[in-house]
Amino acid sequence: MPPSASPSAAAPLAARSLGAEPAGSPPTVPPVLVDVLRGDLVESVHRGHAVVCDGAGEVVAAWGDPALVIYPRSSCKMLQALPLVESGAARALTDRQLALACASHQGAPLHVGAVRDWLHGMGLGDDDLRCGTEPSRDGVYRAEMIRADEAPCQVHNNCSGKHAGFLTLAHHLGGGPDYIDPAHPVQRAVRASFEEVTGESAPTFGIDGCSAPNFATTLHGLARAMAAYAVAGRGSPEQARSRAMLRLRAAMAAHPELVAGEGRACTELMRAMPGAAIKTGAEGVFVAILPAQSLGIAVKIADGATRAAEAAVAALLVRFGALDPGHAAARRRLDQPVVNRRGLTVGRIRPTAGFP
């Protein structure tokens, strides 16, 4: 289907959420972006919103409602890490640590060991984290831990790298141990830069799975922020911010295995697109930073399904020239087999005909 917005349609729209219906302005019913087939029948469909922005923050293409207010969830970790770098607090950090600060890692030994070392280097430990415990998402390691009667720690939480970054910034800015309090200097700094880069004041925030505040933005605001990261380092007037964005983007692109993990969409697709950075978020969010195309992308599946966000963002990455559709990592998301318990392929998950 053709995108519903062209650059000229990028005029400000009244912000709205999935649940709010401003008088006289019924919410857009977003189009179907992804089909789930079983045999010859479409068994389920996923509707969603998507926005593509250029370096000036203008909408290049959109599906659904660019003014929809969403929680970016983990897709905005590179925004949450921005004050860490911009403040100078990250001067001694490695790019691997910055990649982990932007990661939803799967708690494999690689990730857990690196975050543990980072905490120890600050004289801190697992108890200083505020993200909560989570079983490792690495199946082999999780089973090893069960056999060893080892309980999951906070460092196994997929957000532990982000929280190690928050602790690093807290050390720099001061404030108490509750660095996830929205009134803490860390979160005040996150909110300020989040609002500046999205170009909007956050209308609200939610508490994330890891207990940090997650500031809301329109989908357009999120895509605008991703586009700013895409063109960072090209003579922006705000040099410190621009350098910080460039460093974070480069750290993610250089260490795809740290941003998610083996087999995961972020890791596999970044390996297929050198220089680009992409990031998933819970409840069907996905963003992409495309330096070669000078574009930023933000996707929100209306029902929150990850399987659909992965298929939709892969289709957009192909459409906008960042991803080779013949690459194995692309094919797995553009035509994902549904495999049953005997290993038979009984269906497919695919971008719907005509999208994008």
Add this chain to the structure above:
Amino acid sequence: MPPSASPSAAAPLAARSLGAEPAGSPPTVPPVLVDVLRGDLVESVHRGHAVVCDGAGEVVAAWGDPALVIYPRSSCKMLQALPLVESGAARALTDRQLALACASHQGAPLHVGAVRDWLHGMGLGDDDLRCGTEPSRDGVYRAEMIRADEAPCQVHNNCSGKHAGFLTLAHHLGGGPDYIDPAHPVQRAVRASFEEVTGESAPTFGIDGCSAPNFATTLHGLARAMAAYAVAGRGSPEQARSRAMLRLRAAMAAHPELVAGEGRACTELMRAMPGAAIKTGAEGVFVAILPAQSLGIAVKIADGATRAAEAAVAALLVRFGALDPGHAAARRRLDQPVVNRRGLTVGRIRPTAGFP
């Protein structure tokens, strides 16, 4: 929101699937049935279709498209078990075994032991099943198996009771060991009774997660079948079928713990509605058989989300007088807390305002 169909709107509609758009008849965009909130913002929404039928198979109320063609998935296990009982093959089976034949059990020791005994009683074993292996969904038992280095067997598959029923029917009807072949006498019998009770010839079938054919029907056909089970035993002209339906419904209602497992929606909600039988299916399907109300219900969440199917069916069960909204099992589905990794309640999953 008001239902979109009244009894007079129950005239035959052209069958359509989520993916097909017959010329001149755009598919219904189904309404939002369930909201997912985080803080004060609706973060995700679930659209869906629902049909309520009376004992004559007429539509009492509907949301979305009653003519939508769906796979009922595991929600139709009591239909797949109908020839087992109607043929006389189940004469020696207990009601506990029939409840397991209709179950998507969670592979707890209770379920696994009972299915294993059933197979042994026929002189069969795990290798005679064709459902494939699946790790137990009972967390404590699954961890015990990992510690004991015990690999999951086919008997742990949530469908193993249905397959034990298929094997029992295969013993009665003859045919080779591949009882899941659509041409096998077992599946031919399943298809015949499925089509008679739904009142439609199945336009297609898919291969289910457990490798059995899953015959397609309209949502109206599925609700009609559930209503037939609801009024079974009340002087139907087809006495053998009516008695078979009654026996299966009663077996499910008598053994809610076998149909799913502790903590699961089917088990908890059936305990709250003595005499009623309800059943979940993958990809957002849920059905209900309500003898006291003489009604059958079928729900399909368009995007396939289980969390939404549970909330939507609970709301319909309350609306049609089967479920006390104050019961703890009902409250958990009508206003489900979203709990994060530190145990904080950060959101809610709820039927949308005005539904049903």
